[in-house]
Amino acid sequence: MATSFAPEPIRKQVVEAFSDAEAPAYAQFGTTDAEGNSQIRTVHFHYLSELDVLAFNAHVRSPKWAHLKANPKASGCYFDTKRLIQFRFEAEACCFADGGGHDPLLDSMWAKIRPDVRAAYWEDQSSSSFDVDRRCSTLGVIVLQPTLWDICTIAMEDYRKGRRVLYRNRKGVWSEERVSLLHGEAPPSR
Ligand SMILES: Cc1cc2nc3c(=O)[nH]c(=O)nc-3n(C[C@H](O)[C@H](O)[C@H](O)COP(=O)(O)O)c2cc1C
Secondary structure, rough: OOOOOHHHHHEEEEEHHOOOOOOOOOEEEEEEEOHHHHHEEEEEEEEEOOOOOOEEEEEEEOHHHHHHHHEEEEEEEEOOEEEOOOEEEEEEEEEHHHOOOOHHHHHHHHHHOHHHHHHHHHHHHOOOOOOOOOOOOEEEEEEEEEEEEEEEOOOOOOOOHHHEEEEEEEEOOOEEEEEOOOOOOOOOOO
């Protein structure tokens, strides 16, 4: 069985945060360019229930696409202001481009894009007439396989009541480690 994108204790939290239509998961996503510089931008993460994956859309000629084709290691950070949870992760990213014909992953992700953004994809192709319901061949989808989740739950009334837990995936097995809110070591015992 393929490794899940998140360990069982946080799976429900991740699914809810990354599929909330009222509070879209606009998150920062980091890649490394050919010169070794880190590059960061905002993307809209989605949980796709029908395929049970975490993914986002990207143009296949975008710099981030080229970075990931050369180096699939990536990172992300999303502060969910509704749930007061910071989701940080390290991941291996897998790039899926149009292979012609029906593709459940690309079709589902195209359907999630706003019509005006879909129109921008078509206009970029210099298409004078187009149908936004038809998927543009320049759509790419990036699927994330996190290897580390750093889940920081914030207590607004008292920072010390927050909680931070690291989940690491080694050879398909998730481990769990509670760490300090201030550094990566164990929290003081009270
Ligand atoms: C709220 C918000 C959501 C965005 N969502 C996406 C997205 O899902 N996919 C995407 O490719 N770019 C998205 N962008 C645009 C990127 O931040 C970025 O400007 C663009 O993709 C070019 O990035 P690159 O040059 O690093 O490839 C979004 C920008 C904002 C402000």
